[in-house]
Amino acid sequence: MSAILSIARLEMLIARRNMWVATSVLLMALFSVVLTLAGAGTGANLAASPLEVAVSSITTLSVYLVPLVGLLLSFDAVSGEIERGTLALSLSYPLSRGEILIGKFLAHFAVLAFAVAVGLGLTGVLAIWQNGGPAMSFAPLWRLFATSLALGSAFLGLGYLVSSLVRAPGVASGLAIVIWLVAVVLYDLGLLGALVADGGGTFTKEIFPWLLVANPADAFRLLNMPEAATAELASGLSAAGAVSGPAGQLASLLLWPLLAMLLAWAAFRKVEP
Amino acid sequence: MTALKLEHVVKRFGEFVSVQDVSLSIEPGERVALLGHNGAGKTTMMRMILGLTPLSSGRIEVLGSAPGSRQARRHTGFLPENVAFHGALTGREQLRHFARLKSVPARVADDLLERVGLGPAADRRIRTYSKGMRQRIGLAQALLGQPKLALLDEPTSGLDPVSRHDFYEIVHELSAAGTAVLLSSHALTELETSTDRIAILSRGRLVANDDLASLRRAAHLPIRVSVTTTDENVEEVAARLGGQRINGHSVELTCQPDEKVSLLGRITGLGEVIKDVDVIPASLEELYRYYSTSAGEKK
Numbered sequence: 252m253s254a255i256l257s258i259a260r261l262e263m264l265i266a267r268r269n270m271w272v273a274t275s276v277l278l279m280a281l282f283s284v285v286l287t288l289a290g291a292g293t294g295a296n297l298a299a300s301p302l303e304v305a306v307s308s309i310t311t312l313s314v315y316l317v318p319l320v321g322l323l324l325s326f327d328a329v330s331g332e333i334e335r336g337t338l339a340l341s342l343s344y345p346l347s348r349g350e351i352l353i354g355k356f357l358a359h360f361a362v363l364a365f366a367v368a369v370g371l372g373l374t375g376v377l378a379i380w381q382n383g384g385p386a387m388s389f390a391p392l393w394r395l396f397a398t399s400l401a402l403g404s405a406f407l408g409l410g411y412l413v414s415s416l417v418r419a420p421g422v423a424s425g426l427a428i429v430i431w432l433v434a435v436v437l438y439d440l441g442l443l444g445a446l447v448a449d450g451g452g453t454f455t456k457e458i459f460p461w462l463l464v465a466n467p468a469d470a471f472r473l474l475n476m477p478e479a480a481t482a483e484l485a486s487g488l489s490a491a492g493a494v495s496g497p498a499g500q501l502a503s504l505l506l507w508p509l510l511a512m513l514l515a516w517a518a519f520r521k522v523e524p
Numbered sequence: 525m526t527a528l529k530l531e532h533v534v535k536r537f538g539e540f541v542s543v544q545d546v547s548l549s550i551e552p553g554e555r556v557a558l559l560g561h562n563g564a565g566k567t568t569m570m571r572m573i574l575g576l577t578p579l580s581s582g583r584i585e586v587l588g589s590a591p592g593s594r595q596a597r598r599h600t601g602f603l604p605e606n607v608a609f610h611g612a613l614t615g616r617e618q619l620r621h622f623a624r625l626k627s628v629p630a631r632v633a634d635d636l637l638e639r640v641g642l643g644p645a646a647d648r649r650i651r652t653y654s655k656g657m658r659q660r661i662g663l664a665q666a667l668l669g670q671p672k673l674a675l676l677d678e679p680t681s682g683l684d685p686v687s688r689h690d691f692y693e694i695v696h697e698l699s700a701a702g703t704a705v706l707l708s709s710h711a712l713t714e715l716e717t718s719t720d721r722i723a724i725l726s727r728g729r730l731v732a733n734d735d736l737a738s739l740r741r742a743a744h745l746p747i748r749v750s751v752t753t754t755d756e757n758v759e760e761v762a763a764r765l766g767g768q769r770i771n772g773h774s775v776e777l778t779c780q781p782d783e784k785v786s787l788l789g790r791i792t793g794l795g796e797v798i799k800d801v802d803v804i805p806a807s808l809e810e811l812y813r814y815y816s817t818s819a820g821e822k823k
């Protein structure tokens with residue numbers, strides 16, 4: 252246990268000094284504030300509360316941003332240490348590879364949580380400032396926070412997996428970008444194409460909803476925008492949301508981090524420094 | 525308990541045999557120098573001892589446990605070749621982290637930083653350290669928790685002569701406290717007085733494994749004797765002893781180890797004309813060359 256904490260502490264120091272913390276926080280804060288302020292104007296005309304509008308636009312953005320930050324924090328975790336030559340020494344100490352991985356995860360999770368918290372905190376403050384707080388429900392904000400952390404964790408795990416599978420940080424970063432593109436862009440485009448081709452057949456009704464929720468980014472979107480009238484997959488999304496239900500979406504969002512970390516651990520165990 | 529035992533250890537990388545049938549053991553408090561050319565297999569051997577890479581065949585026992593087991597790692601100190609650290613950390617942060625991993629108090633880490641002469645730089649980022657300073661942190665971390673086995677891979681590379689001297693003093697203290705030390709090197713001269721045993725690895729084979737005196741005896745390399753005479757007698761002395769005149773006042777001879785005493789007798793027999801005599805045994809370089817090339821011929 253103390254070994255895990257010591258590694259987490261060290262990684263946090265490194266993340267702070269490498270400006271990863273500053274970069275992540277800046278990204279999240281900037282976009283949250285801009286989207287909240289932009290949403291405030293349109294929110295007045297609709298029935299939805301200003302906070303809901305903000306949450307909805309921040310969700311759309313977080314689907315891209317949170318996985319990206321997760322991968323940025325993690326792609327270097329193993330491959331970078333192999334390249335620097337620090338891994339062999341770490342592995343000569345009496346601690347298991349699982350402990351090393353968990354220690355790194357705790358540190359990167361904390362950085363991610365901090366960045367998301369700052370971004371959403373600013374959103375909450377702005378919403379109160381614009382509308383007067385007491386009457387407002389902050390539940391959507393809390394839900395967005397918790398699900399962002401789950402989404403980010405999944406991509407932290409995927410980042411460690413990539414980092415352990417390829418020894419060169421350059422290749423790992425390239426692969427991380429590919430994973431990001433597939434998960435948040437290409438996957439949805441593919442599904443959309445299949446939907447169009449299928450034209451409302453069995454695929455649309457039976458398979459598509461499950462394929463959609465199997466992607467953590469989409470599960471995240473469904474959970475935070477249940478009535479998503481504005482999403483790209485407009486036709487399919489609400490139907491899909493109904494089939495899998497919040498339980499299925501939540502399960503997907505919670506199982507992905509576990510699965511990704513398990514795969515990362517299995518890959519890391521095979522690494523020869 | 526034997527600190528380290530290797531039995532018929534083999535390591536292959538595909539067709540290539542990096543370590544070939546090496547058997548070696550080290551007792552507590554023993555200092556063994558592992559010598560070998562670049563690519564001889566020294567680093568590979570250490571990596572197998574640490575459990576960082578599996579053996580192709582053979583057996584290794586570290587302090588009675590399997591290599592890489594938690595038990596073995598707890599009592600092993602390791603200084604890797606070209607040791608590296610994360611540049612964003614300070615020396616103190618890095619060393620205290622390692623201390624926590626070995627369940628050693630932070631105070632011990634601070635003391636060790638002083639011991640290896642890094643006290644004043646301890647709170648600077650490692651990025652700003654010279655190679656020698658990084659090497660010292662590497663050494664300090666290998667000493668944490670008084671290991672029972674220390675594996676030091678080319679520990680003196682990057683160190684200046686004074687630091688090398690300090691380094692061997694630390695190694696001496698370690699072994700005096702019962703630590704078995706295996707250190708690899710190809711800087712030979714400094715090892716003569718600072719190790720108990722020398723193991724020579726040549727193309728993956730262990731071609732010698734004994735103390736220096738025994739290696740000298742077995743190699744039968746000629747001993748050089750340098751005789752200083754008065755200037756006017758140098759020609760005569762060279763002729764009578766059958767040696768080579770080097771300059772205006774000295775003559776050099778070579779002899780086999782078992783002829784040494786009688787030769788010295790003949791020299792002193794010349795009386796007044798002899799000013800001084802130096803006996804120079806085969807150097808470690810010569811020995812090393814002898815063992816590594818004769819092994820090559822046998823193969």
Ligand SMILES: Nc1ncnc2c1ncn2[C@@H]1O[C@H](COP(=O)(O)OP(=O)(O)O)[C@@H](O)[C@H]1O
Nearest residue numbers: 537540542560561562563564565566567568569
């Ligand atoms: N991972 C590896 N894959 C293939 N060959 C290797 C690997 N590691 C070491 N070798 C080879 O094994 C030999 C011994 O290397 P090494 O143990 O590093 O030598 P030394 O430390 O004595 O200089 C070298 O020829 C090297 O190329």
Ligand SMILES: [Mg+2]
Nearest residue numbers: 566567568605
């Ligand atoms: Mg080497």
